[in-house]
Amino acid sequence: MVVLSCDPNDLEGSMRLIEELTTNAGRIQEEVLQEILERNSGTEYLHGFLHGRSRLDQFKEEVPVVDYDQVKPYIDRLANGEPSQIISTEPILELLTSSGTSGGQPKMMPSTAEELDRKTFFYNILIPVMNRYVEGLEEGKSMYLLFVKPEISTPSGLPARPVLTSYYKSGHFRNRPFNRYNVFTSPDEVILCSDAKQSMFCQLLCGLVQRTDVLRVGAVFASAFLRAVKFLEDHWRELCANIRSGRVSDWIPDGPCREAVSRVLLRPDPALADLIEAECGQPESWGGIVRRLWPRTKYVDVIVTGSMAQYIPLLEFYGGGLPLVSTMYGSSECYLGINLRPLDRPADVSYTLLPNMAYFEFMQVDDERTYECASDCTGDLKVVDLVDVEVGRYYELVVTTFTGLYRYRVGDILMVTGFHNAAPQFRFVHRRNVVLSVDTDKTNEEDLLRAVTRAKLLLEPLGWLLTEYTSYADTASIPGHYVLFWELKATAASGNEDGLALDRAVMEDCCSAVESCLDAVYRRCRKRDLSIGPLEIRVVRTGAFDVLMDYCVSRGSSVNQYKTPRCIKPPEAIRLLDEVVVGRFFSTKVPFWEPYEMDVKAIPPSS
Template identity: 60%
Template sequence: MLLTCDPNDKEGSSKLLEDLTTNANRVQNQILEEILIENSKTEYLRSFLNGNTDKVAFKKKVPMVEYEDIKHYIERIVNEAPAEILTSQTITELHTSSGTSGGQRKMMPVTAEDLEIKAFFSHLMSSVMKRSLDGLDEGKGMYLMFIKPEIVTPSGLIARPALTSYYKSRIFKRVCSGFTSPYETIMCLDTEQSMYCQLLCGLIQRDEVFHVGAYYASGFLQGIKFLENYWPELVSNIRTGNLSDWITDTSCRNAVMSILGRPNSELADLVEPMFKGKSWEGIVKRLWPRTKFVDSISTGSMAQYISILDFYSGGLPLVSKAYASSECYFGFNLNPLCKPSDISYTLLPYMAYFEFIPVDKNGEAEGLVGEAVDLVDVKPGKHYELVVTTFTGLYRYRVGDILMVTGFYNNAPQFRFLHRKNVILSIDMDKTNEEDLFNAVTKAKILVESLGCLVTDYTSFPNTTSIPGHYVLFWELKTMENEDLPDLEATIMEQCCNTVEDSLDYVYRRGRSKEKSIGPLEIRVVKYGTFDALMDLFVSQGSSVNQYKTPRCIKSDEALEILNARVVGNFFSKKVPTWELQT
């Protein structure tokens, strides 16, 4: 059931979307039937179904699994000929996850047909975006893109991040002319050289830029931080027409020089005062005046960057187009110009066979785990854990994402991504999920904004070395006026600790107040740039720059060492939160 889509055919694309979402149940059943028939002889499915391709038998006999449950099958694919272990299709490569969401890197099988399905998704999404976003075809995107080194497994398969695979594909090569970054700069494995050259090309072509961004909001903010450090050198390159000597990648250098061309003192004189301004508020609008939106995922763990993105972009719309992972592409945002808090993704029934485990807001199953419901049977307002079955050998695979149903588009449900199931803080009976931590930090950081500071990033860990154990939050701060961080008022920072605790749930507050099983919450302020060093650590361990997300709960001793070495202030909650149930 391979579908094709011409992203320039608005009428045809609209009809496809309507057909797939209106006939969601039929499409889902057809997808599952095709998966079971095609893969019935694989080692994995045969062990449960013995050749049976019936849906009822599938849901009764095939267990729901997590990565650890199928890891030994993946390792066999990595180390030996992967003949029909998980899928009957020929595995062409493996996609590696970043490892920062759930704490471990994963490898997912990929086939030629899977890449065609993802290409269809991208083309259909592109058509949807063109209907909603003026200027998508008129100018270029200043979009920051990076690749990671590939490895070849003992079985001869290439393993690489999904975005690296995409950027090296023929599909991307056909569309890369729509970006200010030359293809050679994206293919540069030296991230620093790549970032410098992409930003330089973006500045030179500033009048052609209609949208800016990066895959994740954090990635785009990395670009802003880079500008803060390198803008004098970038301006000098523009003024003289000479590229810095430390850009040594030959292909990258040649591509940039063809754009840099001659000395351009007029452009240098124009942008230099923008960088020298007292505040960088609205710097994106000033540098790229024709920009209509920021294109970056800002949902889930990325939502904490919304306020600082607003600060730098001058209030440009923040567009989160798609919901996808290394395991599967899921759906896209049919209302891309909505507020970030209103973003819902419409799951495309064609991408995989979807099931949903009813859960509470923390991701705990309600009832028996085996009682998963189909795509069309979810209920608005309810929370679910996402489960997928794909052509590439994932069967009833628990992605670990907790979603809330916000409504339906025709018969296809729309979901708000809430958080990853396994990213939580816990000391005793408390379980603080990513969404609750984000909401608490959002309320507290308003207090430091009154001091002229911004919380640029944060993470946490449960400190169980103290008695009782307590939550530790690491906050990276910067001033709005680009000045040195002032001495922080202890009373304000203690209020921040209090506000976080007051915002956490009843179980936490009871543990703090009545049962005294949790100690006072601590905020450790770290030097500006600390979270860059944290990212460098994870990237050095194999994470992709494109896919990197700041882990909201630190599990690595090396990461904790980096954070603790850069602490410039410690503050504790001085007030015990009330623990009565709030109504």
């Protein structure tokens, strides 16, 4: 199967292509797998299982389902100079690094030149979907905050970099043909500036200067967009000074970046500076600031599914009611699916996997709470094809790519919500194996999100918003206990920016509310076994999670792909947050538990 092309300006033709792909999903998946095997059955990896054969049934019988630990030795060999042919007949040109926030160090995924063609197809086909639902997007610009990270070079000379950095630095992005639906406010030189602070300042400056042209705003993840809003909150006076003088601040030394911004800034504009100062300088609230600064904006384009769901209230606060749109589902391994109903509420977002992007399989998950993969009577994992999944069931995603990954467990847990023609639609639930554990308890990311979501409702009537959170299991104490770091933002109602003024009784109730939402094993350990101590919330100073992000970026994460880890383990990361704690609160109530209590199989949040 050749790589498909899509003309984003041909809306009707693009929608017909989506219909063809989803109607013939089963046949296309067979063709994809057949082509992958015919290309690569002679590689060292596949030859060890298939001995040169390329039959589909033998692939499923002989090639095992693997995770990164089994793939890593081959990736390491590529990084150290061995030929691409150990996993792929197509030359491996780079290694794509994962965000690295779930398990520590970033994973590295192989990539080829052809894969950039697939990514270009994927981005192009997103455009007609949005234009089907939102009219007039060709009449303005997009203020998308996009960033690159400096790449590293492996011993063999292969670049290793985040997937988005790879795409933005490629000719596919820099030499993209003009299409009237996706003109950015930021020049490429600003996006490609490797200094995140300079890039952020200049992208916001360009966006403010062109505020009346902006029809949509966004970033890849909700957390990245909110970081930009926070940056604007801290630097709006200097941005206004730049607009008033028509000159970029002297601390921006990147030559191409300065020159590009100067082409946008053009001349002093005191009237625009006054207008922005009037909006940003309102002492009562920053509620609705996005809509006020960019009045023609139709929606905020950010991923708000999975762990990003906890940012929805803050996005709604700053966005002033603008729709939140999650358009795509992708990973470092490959790009996966698109949202065919982009204006659905975030809680209802589902992604339709495109059958031409890779070969997809799904490991059935037996238990909705533990997400353990089901086995048949022989102990083999139950693995089904894309078109054979069942609505309402949970699965772990397995991919076979054109770039040298075979039956690889991505680690994402998905729930099937329906079908578009023959192609299933999935709701992202969470990443596998992100847990807190002190004793026999196991708390996954989705359980934690549900509990925090319940607890923070106690704060909102008092004028506080939870802007960030993470956690760790403190096993240095006896007994061990869960610790949650919370960063809070005061709204106009509280009139307070200092966590020290928080009501202790309310915060202790928040601790108890979190515990009451955790599962029966946790509550048994707290009440009967006494093997877990009271849950603790540590409120940190504003900006603490920016410091955590800087730390994660220094360890190999990407600004563009960064997602706040919901559980942290490195002692240095914990120390950074502990140094800025302004209040510590513990649960004062033992959560309810009965000896024969049955856990209700909780349905994960619609994210």
